[in-house]
Amino acid sequence: DTEVTQTPKHLVMGMTNKKSLKCEQHMGHRAMYWYKQKAKKPPELMFVYSYEKLSINESVPSRFSPECPNSSLLNLHLHALQPEDSALYLCASSQDDPYNEQFFGPGTRLTVL
Amino acid sequence: QKEVEQNSGPLSVPEGAIASLNCTYSDRGSQSFFWYRQYSGKSPELIMSIYSNGDKEDGRFTAQLNKASQYVSLLIRDSQPSDSATYLCAVNMISFSGSARQLTFGSGTQLTVLP
Numbered sequence: 332d333t334e335v336t337q338t339p340k341h342l343v344m345g346m347t348n349k350k351s352l353k354c355e356q357h358m359g360h361r362a363m364y365w366y367k368q369k370a371k372k373p374p375e376l377m378f379v380y381s382y383e384k385l386s387i388n389e390s391v392p393s394r395f396s397p398e399c400p401n402s403s404l405l406n407l408h409l410h411a412l413q414p415e416d417s418a419l420y421l422c423a424s425s426q427d428d429p430y431n432e433q434f435f436g437p438g439t440r441l442t443v444l
Numbered sequence: 445q446k447e448v449e450q451n452s453g454p455l456s457v458p459e460g461a462i463a464s465l466n467c468t469y470s471d472r473g474s475q476s477f478f479w480y481r482q483y484s485g486k487s488p489e490l491i492m493s494i495y496s497n498g499d500k501e502d503g504r505f506t507a508q509l510n511k512a513s514q515y516v517s518l519l520i521r522d523s524q525p526s527d528s529a530t531y532l533c534a535v536n537m538i539s540f541s542g543s544a545r546q547l548t549f550g551s552g553t554q555l556t557v558l559p
Contacts, residue, residue, distance in 0.1 A: 364546075373532055373549035374488065387546065421487055430476040430495060431536045433547060438487040 334358075335436035337422050343442045346412060352439045354405040354422030360434075362427035363405040365397060368419045368438075380405060381427050412443045446471045446537045450550035458558050463520040465553050467533030470514070476536040477509055477516045478547070483529045492518060523557040530554045 335356045344350050354363065362381045366374035379387035380399040388397075394416075396408040405422055419440055423433040451466040465479075476495050480488035492507040494500045494516065500507045506519040516535075520527055533550040 371552075373552055376546055379546065419487070429536075429545070430493070431545060431547060432476070432478065432490065432493050433534075434490060435480075435487045 335422055335424055335434055337420075337436040337439050339439060340437065341440045341442075343444065344409065344412065345444050346414075348412075349408070349410045351409065352407040352420055352422075352441075354407075354436055355403055356422075356424040356434075356436075357403060358424060358434070360424035360426055361402060362425045362431075363399065364423040364425075364433065365395075365405065365407050366421040366423065366435075368421055374421055374435075378407075409441075412441075414443050417441055417443045446548055448533055448535050448537075448548050448550040450531075450533050450553050452553075454554040454556060456556045456558055457523050459523060459525060461523050461557075463523045463527065463555055463557070465518040465520075465531050465533075465555070467516045467518075467535075467550055468514055469516070469533075469535045469537070469548075471535065471537045471548075472511075472514065474511075474535045474537055477507070478534040478536075479505075479507060479518045480532040480534060480549075481527075481529045482532060482552070488532055520555075523555075525557045525559050528556050 365377040368374045378397040398406040419438045421438045422436040425433040447470045457463045479492040482488045494507040494509045504521045508517045530552040534547045537548040
């Protein structure tokens with residue numbers, strides 16, 4: 332099974348809302364990633380979890396809060412977002428080996444009003 | 445700053461032709477290289493991984509790697525309209541925070557295959 336799942340597919344939220352994005356993989360991968368992608372741009376790394384511990388935070392604003400409850404699950408908690416945070420949020424996973432071959436989920440299309 | 449650059453697009457080829465996509469990278473220490481295909485509104489899909497110099501073939505796709513020239517390419521033979529997508533080159537590099545090797549993406553090349 333080479334699938335990474337993400338929920339919800341679409342999310343519309345106001346600037347005062349709190350919401351969460353969820354990601355799940357059953358490939359036995361030990362590294363999981365959150366990316367943000369704006370239209371016509373490549374994915375931009377936000378966070379990396381390795382063996383359920385946060386290993387990379389690419390200077391992401393604190394209104395984005397990641398959580399890794401176990402090796403298969405990854406959440407991204409959202410609070411007080413800005414309209415410019417509207418984007419496609421992608422989750423990916425990999426074996427956390429030197430090759431770093433990553434597989435992406437379908438993404439969550441987020442709109443902040 | 446570590447960079448990955450792709451040939452500027454968009455690129456249009458007729459159906460049945462060979463599409464050639466190119467990518468250069470700045471980090472000589474990079475060891476793994478990937479091509480992702482991304483359809484409009486969808487997420488990136490891994491189509492090729494290459495780790496050693498030379499060619500790697502998978503169906504109609506061939507990835508070519510030359511570490512000395514810091515160059516990786518993707519050839520799509522017998523191009524089909526269904527190949528129309530954005531192709532992203534990704535290289536495993538030291539992250540911007542300097543803490544670990546992570547994927548750095550090129551800006552992508554939009555390919556259109558004309559029927």
